[in-house]
Amino acid sequence: MLSRVADSLYWMSRYIERAENDARILDVNLQLLLDLGGEAEAMQHWAPVIASLEETDLFDSLYEMADEHSVTEFLTLQKKNPNSIFSCLTLARENARTTREQISSEMWEQINRLYLFVQSDDARKLLASSPHEFFKRVVNGSHLFQGITEATMTHGEGWEFIRIGTLLERADCTSRILDVKYHILLPSGESVGGNIDTIQWMAVLKSCSALEAYCKLYVSQVAPWKVAEFLIAHQEFPRSIRYCVDSLDAALHRISGVDESRYANEAERLSGRLRSEVDYVTIAEIFETGLHEYLIAIQERLVEVSEAMYASYCASLGAP
Amino acid sequence: MTDLFSQYKVDNFFDEMFSASGVARPHYSRLLATFKEMGAADFARKRDLAAASFLRQGVTFTVYDDDQGTERIFPFDLVPRVIPAREWDLIERGLTQRITALNLFLHDIYHGQSILREGVIPKQIVWEAVHFRPEFMHFDVPRNIYIHICGTDLIRDREGNYLVLEDNARCPSGVSYVLENRQAMKRIFPTLFSEYRVRPVEDYGQELLNTLRYIAPPATEEPTVVLLTPGVYNSAYYEHSFLARSMGIEIVEGRDLVVRDGYVFMRTTKGLKRVDVIYRRINDDFLDPRVFRKDSGLGVPGLVEAYRCGSVSLANSIGTGVADDKVVYHFVPKMIRYYLGEDPILENVPTYLASQPNDLEYIIEHLPELVVKAANESGGYGMLIGSQASAAEREGFAERIKQDPRNYIAQPIVALSRSPSFCEDSMEGRHVDLRPFILDGEKVTIIPGGLTRVALRAGSLVVNSSQGGGSKDTWVVDEEEA
Numbered sequence: 001m002l003s004r005v006a007d008s009l010y011w012m013s014r015y016i017e018r019a020e021n022d023a024r025i026l027d028v029n030l031q032l033l034l035d036l037g038g039e040a041e042a043m044q045h046w047a048p049v050i051a052s053l054e055e056t057d058l059f060d061s062l063y064e065m066a067d068e069h070s071v072t073e074f075l076t077l078q079k080k081n082p083n084s085i086f087s088c089l090t091l092a093r094e095n096a097r098t099t100r101e102q103i104s105s106e107m108w109e110q111i112n113r114l115y116l117f118v119q120s121d122d123a124r125k126l127l128a129s130s131p132h133e134f135f136k137r138v139v140n141g142s143h144l145f146q147g148i149t150e151a152t153m154t155h156g157e158g159w160e161f162i163r164i165g166t167l168l169e170r171a172d173c174t175s176r177i178l179d180v181k182y183h184i185l186l187p188s189g190e191s192v193g194g195n196i197d198t199i200q201w202m203a204v205l206k207s208c209s210a211l212e213a214y215c216k217l218y219v220s221q222v223a224p225w226k227v228a229e230f231l232i233a234h235q236e237f238p239r240s241i242r243y244c245v246d247s248l249d250a251a252l253h254r255i256s257g258v259d260e261s262r263y264a265n266e267a268e269r270l271s272g273r274l275r276s277e278v279d280y281v282t283i284a285e286i287f288e289t290g291l292h293e294y295l296i297a298i299q300e301r302l303v304e305v306s307e308a309m310y311a312s313y314c315a316s317l318g319a320p
Numbered sequence: 321m322t323d324l325f326s327q328y329k330v331d332n333f334f335d336e337m338f339s340a341s342g343v344a345r346p347h348y349s350r351l352l353a354t355f356k357e358m359g360a361a362d363f364a365r366k367r368d369l370a371a372a373s374f375l376r377q378g379v380t381f382t383v384y385d386d387d388q389g390t391e392r393i394f395p396f397d398l399v400p401r402v403i404p405a406r407e408w409d410l411i412e413r414g415l416t417q418r419i420t421a422l423n424l425f426l427h428d429i430y431h432g433q434s435i436l437r438e439g440v441i442p443k444q445i446v447w448e449a450v451h452f453r454p455e456f457m458h459f460d461v462p463r464n465i466y467i468h469i470c471g472t473d474l475i476r477d478r479e480g481n482y483l484v485l486e487d488n489a490r491c492p493s494g495v496s497y498v499l500e501n502r503q504a505m506k507r508i509f510p511t512l513f514s515e516y517r518v519r520p521v522e523d524y525g526q527e528l529l530n531t532l533r534y535i536a537p538p539a540t541e542e543p544t545v546v547l548l549t550p551g552v553y554n555s556a557y558y559e560h561s562f563l564a565r566s567m568g569i570e571i572v573e574g575r576d577l578v579v580r581d582g583y584v585f586m587r588t589t590k591g592l593k594r595v596d597v598i599y600r601r602i603n604d605d606f607l608d609p610r611v612f613r614k615d616s617g618l619g620v621p622g623l624v625e626a627y628r629c630g631s632v633s634l635a636n637s638i639g640t641g642v643a644d645d646k647v648v649y650h651f652v653p654k655m656i657r658y659y660l661g662e663d664p665i666l667e668n669v670p671t672y673l674a675s676q677p678n679d680l681e682y683i684i685e686h687l688p689e690l691v692v693k694a695a696n697e698s699g700g701y702g703m704l705i706g707s708q709a710s711a712a713e714r715e716g717f718a719e720r721i722k723q724d725p726r727n728y729i730a731q732p733i734v735a736l737s738r739s740p741s742f743c744e745d746s747m748e749g750r751h752v753d754l755r756p757f758i759l760d761g762e763k764v765t766i767i768p769g770g771l772t773r774v775a776l777r778a779g780s781l782v783v784n785s786s787q788g789g790g791s792k793d794t795w796v797v798d799e800e801e802a
Binding site: 001002003004005006094097098100101105108109112113116157255313314 | 375376377378551552557561562564565568569570571572573575576586587588589590
């Protein structure tokens, strides 16, 4: 496969996953407000969203304050934000357009449909009248794309690059969603483990579609360390960091054809190291390091894997 | 009872569907019967469905009228153009004869130039042609084929005679619309296809691949064929990607290719991979910054040298533009007689050359009755339709012609044939042309029909997509009485 095409497939799926995660974060935050009520408390939920996405500078250059309206616009239809839903879906489609001969027509039509939707007036109106419906449409659109990809594309090298893009982005996003909680300050007078704290942790789980899976395991006993443990280290939940990292490492090895116990290039060495770290870490160790610090470190590791993969497969000139 | 066709007028034109108002030609009769049963609202709904489906599939071209570039669909008219087999056989023979002569001509002018030495074509016309590449004199192209893919535009005059308007011998585009239009029509009017025996077009990709594999360097067992595109921002990118998909080959950009030790390779995730044949949709000028335009970021440094060594084949060959120069066009009937000793089966539109003093005088005096074209423009640009231009525009053009006579030709305004097309709420006659696509490889293969372009603006003679043109599905049908 052409190196450029592999890179485009990877970014196509990353951007779709990113758009999906923007929608998830916003949707849960909007619902959280309904639970909390009260103007002042509500306000402090928006700045942390921007902080966890590391977009504070760009945001401050465009808006005066972080509230429901400005943050929602910034992450949905704001063209100046390269990571808004609008921009992500536009970029995903551009990447898909250059890889049309690799992806199935069904995949292309689904991306195109999503793109035409966010471009349309209908999208603008829907976001204004019922934001939840808007977010649902984006999330469902992304899920449909993943399903179509699974069912219509040969599970070969190109498919693995698509998978890697999704998994890397998802691991990154899960870490950021967890991190939102770090940035949210509890209202004065509220205590850790109190009512509002619990509601906030439940929102984190909901952002990752993880509330139901979590409750099956812990019988709706929402405790911070358990939520963190679930989202970081659960072996089978598809949005946990561990699941993403394990699958990512496996996908890299399927591309090179090298056994998972060994590594053939820098990307595999780094993903293998990250995998064993996430596989064997305990939640006590994480809280000892500090949850925020641990999550930042994970994000940095993911960037390293991404860069090494680019160097191994996409920037290489190789020898004939 | 009124139907879509009750107000339809043939006027003073050759009409593809009716021999006179109300009298359908035999090969259109079943089509007419089906369409008569449909109301305007129903027809409009079907048209909108087709348009929505093209948009959803991204069957679009890009118009750069602002900094962003807007994607548009190529307007599609649901009334097909039907060509009976008897007419198609004539077209097919005429086009085969024409491409054979054009390829002999290219071989000749890049070798012994006998046609110039014998004075059949004035020497300076070739030497001054912008796309003549003297640096390829005495170079032998693979299998001695220069033009592998040709799009020749045909029109019909008031009597219904097919005439050649121009040849496109460099990178003709539009074939993807032929295939997409057919697919759309099959979805919209499935029963019509069971009633008519329409010759299929779906094997174009396979035929194109066969043509490309045929020219692979000798001793290449399983040649790797790629399509070279200028990139996603090119207005025809959709077509490039469509063709690559239908052939199952890689679509590459210049930056994906690299020349090492005289061979061309593409950069893949598993290292460099040898490329044997390039179907390039990039003009000569941009192919190789070391040889042609130095500022080209689209090409591949060293590609021309590899081509010269014979390690990679190009389709079309370099330097074919001299054959579709609008001045050289005038001499194609003479080429056919010269190389093949045959009379041309398809005639040219009468053409005046501004470079010939008598013709120049005639052109200047008769501008209101003529179409003037620059020798190397396309897409409907650099053109003056005398009858529709203002006196000032005509004067301006006359000045330009006198300044640079080699670069202009003029033709009488041909009353192009018309075909019923759906406009607002009824059928109206609109002018059409036809671009068949000709492949020249082991044998000459022509896709049955081709792209019918239609000037959707009332009265307009310009069918180009950049100038308000649309397209129709084109059917070659086997039975006259269908």
